[in-house]
Amino acid sequence: MMPNLVLALSGGIGGAKLALGLSRILPARDLLIVANTGDDFEHLGLAISPDIDTLMYALAGLDNQELGWGRRDETWSFMETLARLGGADWFRLGDRDLAVHVERTRRLRLGETLSAITADFCRRLSIGPRVLPMSDDPVRTRLRTEEGWLDFQDYFVRLRCRPRVREIIFTGAAEARAQPDFLTALLSEQLRAVVICPSNPFISVEPILALPGVRAAIASCQAPVIAVSPIIAGRAVKGPTAKMMIELGITPGAASVAERYGNLLDGYVIDSNDAAEAANLGPHVTLAPTLMTTLADRERLASVVLEAADALR
Amino acid sequence: MMPNLVLALSGGIGGAKLALGLSRILPARDLLIVANTGDDFEHLGLAISPDIDTLMYALAGLDNQELGWGRRDETWSFMETLARLGGADWFRLGDRDLAVHVERTRRLRLGETLSAITADFCRRLSIGPRVLPMSDDPVRTRLRTEEGWLDFQDYFVRLRCRPRVREIIFTGAAEARAQPDFLTALLSEQLRAVVICPSNPFISVEPILALPGVRAAIASCQAPVIAVSPIIAGRAVKGPTAKMMIELGITPGAASVAERYGNLLDGYVIDSNDAAEAANLGPHVTLAPTLMTTLADRERLASVVLEAADALR
Numbered sequence: 001m002m003p004n005l006v007l008a009l010s011g012g013i014g015g016a017k018l019a020l021g022l023s024r025i026l027p028a029r030d031l032l033i034v035a036n037t038g039d040d041f042e043h044l045g046l047a048i049s050p051d052i053d054t055l056m057y058a059l060a061g062l063d064n065q066e067l068g069w070g071r072r073d074e075t076w077s078f079m080e081t082l083a084r085l086g087g088a089d090w091f092r093l094g095d096r097d098l099a100v101h102v103e104r105t106r107r108l109r110l111g112e113t114l115s116a117i118t119a120d121f122c123r124r125l126s127i128g129p130r131v132l133p134m135s136d137d138p139v140r141t142r143l144r145t146e147e148g149w150l151d152f153q154d155y156f157v158r159l160r161c162r163p164r165v166r167e168i169i170f171t172g173a174a175e176a177r178a179q180p181d182f183l184t185a186l187l188s189e190q191l192r193a194v195v196i197c198p199s200n201p202f203i204s205v206e207p208i209l210a211l212p213g214v215r216a217a218i219a220s221c222q223a224p225v226i227a228v229s230p231i232i233a234g235r236a237v238k239g240p241t242a243k244m245m246i247e248l249g250i251t252p253g254a255a256s257v258a259e260r261y262g263n264l265l266d267g268y269v270i271d272s273n274d275a276a277e278a279a280n281l282g283p284h285v286t287l288a289p290t291l292m293t294t295l296a297d298r299e300r301l302a303s304v305v306l307e308a309a310d311a312l313r
Numbered sequence: 314m315m316p317n318l319v320l321a322l323s324g325g326i327g328g329a330k331l332a333l334g335l336s337r338i339l340p341a342r343d344l345l346i347v348a349n350t351g352d353d354f355e356h357l358g359l360a361i362s363p364d365i366d367t368l369m370y371a372l373a374g375l376d377n378q379e380l381g382w383g384r385r386d387e388t389w390s391f392m393e394t395l396a397r398l399g400g401a402d403w404f405r406l407g408d409r410d411l412a413v414h415v416e417r418t419r420r421l422r423l424g425e426t427l428s429a430i431t432a433d434f435c436r437r438l439s440i441g442p443r444v445l446p447m448s449d450d451p452v453r454t455r456l457r458t459e460e461g462w463l464d465f466q467d468y469f470v471r472l473r474c475r476p477r478v479r480e481i482i483f484t485g486a487a488e489a490r491a492q493p494d495f496l497t498a499l500l501s502e503q504l505r506a507v508v509i510c511p512s513n514p515f516i517s518v519e520p521i522l523a524l525p526g527v528r529a530a531i532a533s534c535q536a537p538v539i540a541v542s543p544i545i546a547g548r549a550v551k552g553p554t555a556k557m558m559i560e561l562g563i564t565p566g567a568a569s570v571a572e573r574y575g576n577l578l579d580g581y582v583i584d585s586n587d588a589a590e591a592a593n594l595g596p597h598v599t600l601a602p603t604l605m606t607t608l609a610d611r612e613r614l615a616s617v618v619l620e621a622a623d624a625l626r
Contacts, residue, residue: 044415044416044419045358045415045418045419045422046415073390074390075388075390075408077386077387077388077390077407077408077409077412078391078408078409078411078412078415079412080409080412081408081409081411081412081413082412082415082416084412084437084438085412085413085416085434085437085438086416086433086437087412087415087416087419094390095388095390095391095394095408095411096390096391096393096394098391098394098408098411099390099391099392099393099394099395099397099398099400100394100398102357102358102359102391102395102400103357103395103398103399103400105358106357106358106400109358120399121398124397124398124399125397125398
């Protein structure tokens with residue numbers, strides 16, 4: 001029997017787009033999506049998991065396509081009132097989005113795991129594929145910048161990625177346990193492909209790779225490992241990937257992302273416009289349109305990725 | 314110099330109406346409103362203080378007059394989404410209302426007192442008179458009913474006051490300290506009147522009276538103590554007061570409320586329709602229209618109360 005399980009590693013918006021594409025061309029049971037939790041933080045006393053939520057909203061068709069983040073049909077009464085009370089309003093929490101954070105926080109305090117809560121939320125939102133946090137233990141991305149050490153959301157949202165980045169660390173990663181079903185999937189004979197979604201390598205994918213055992217399990221898994229470049233023509237589709245590369249002394253480009261993943265990759269999908277970068281790359285390269293504007297784009301790219309992976313078996 | 318400080322004891326909606334009336338005919342510095350906190354509870358991880366909020370919203374002109382509770386211009390996205398996630402939706406929290414609870418909870422966790430937070434919220438909402446919680450220590454009203462012991466909001470909101478009440482207790486009251494400024498006001502030579510607002514005696518006023526020292530301080534204060542009956546023609550304007558009286562074996566009526574307050578009262582304002590009840594009463598009775606529908610009604614009743622109190626000096 002052909003192995004059928006696709007394991008996708010995802011960060012925020014870009015990753016969620018490809019994950020949605022995969023979810024539409026695969027049976028639900030054949031897709032497992034592992035979400036970065038390095039962006040998670042406590043804010044206003046609430047446990048916020050931005051990448052899990054971005055995935056949930058995208059997979060449930062609840063994502064806000066005008067804003068490009070958050071929930072569809074969102075209202076902002078909470079935030080408006082909070083600001084009037086002198087509360088912190090730099091992290092924009094919509095009224096609907098807030099329900100997820102309040103309920104998650106309540107259940108975490110009762111001792112449920114983030115995995116169990118996420119699974120239940122997905123079930124209630126009629127999401128087919130499994131969405132797993134990379135770990136049930138806290139891992140927090142922190143950045144050393146020219147303005148000193150910053151928590152991730154301070155850097156990313158409050159300071160809008162302005163400070164120049166010198167170094168990135170994942171606090172707690174060394175002591176955290178990768179989610180057991182994630183490791184089991186990597187060891188499974190049913191594994192068809194590991195897909196590294198087009199997310200920021202430094203802050204979305206590397207927190208996942210920093211968990212004990214994950215890098216080794218990916219390197220030794222029997223399925224092809226394939227990434228999709230988050231960089232098109234030297235620029236990130238969204239977010240600070242290219243800016244960070246420059247600040248970290250790396251040439252911004254699809255090739256640099258592949259180098260970052262090193263020998264983990266068997267295959268690499270880069271944008272058709274970046275054909276010139278293919279020459280210098282180690283993994284087998286597939287050229288394809290990687291900009292995902294429409295739902296059809298997402299499905300098409302998902303097919304390209306799976307075909308490329310299957311060809312590498 | 315004529316004493317000028319009016320101290321009002323208030324529970325929910327009825328009390329807040331008279332407090333608003335007082336606030337419109339008195340200079341802000343001459344009014345101190347003490348709110349019952351026996352209704353406070355933790356819900357969804359949030360510290361909720363319904364009577365304080367009812368007072369704040371009424372005094373700030375932010376109360377929802379259509380619903381008769383909660384905030385004006387409220388939206389319900391949070392609640393709708395929470396229900397979809399399987400969260401508890403029996404206590405209806407509007408999106409704007411929620412901001413108060415989230416911010417209050419955050420500040421309480423940082424160690425601020427409920428008094429300090431309430432004072433700051435009132436300042437930000439441009440509320441003139443001081444609103445004080447009766448105590449910064451937790452006091453929780455619990456009811457023994459035919460369905461067993463119930464927390465207050467379980468009884469009041471979730472079960473809509475349906476279970477027959479046998480007994481009411483105020484957990485924590487014996488160990489709680491009355492808010493110091495409340496006691497100071499009761500001892501003050503500047504005290505012009507103590508006004509017991511038309512709130513439910515059993516669940517709104519008696520938690521305040523149960524705090525150590527409060528009953529004695531009211532009994533011995535040098536100003537007249539005057540109550541307004543929450544019962545008109547044997548019925549509560551709102552809420553379960555009359556129903557509770559029957560269940561507790563008390564004849565529902567203005568007279569029974571006065572008996573409940575006993576020798577604390579110097580004066581008592583009852584509805585003009587209840588003239589027949591005046592005969593049996595100990596304190597000096599004033600007849601007046603006590604149903605407060607319009608803002609003018611609130612102001613008029615506030616004037617009647619203060620004139621009656623001043624006449625008792």
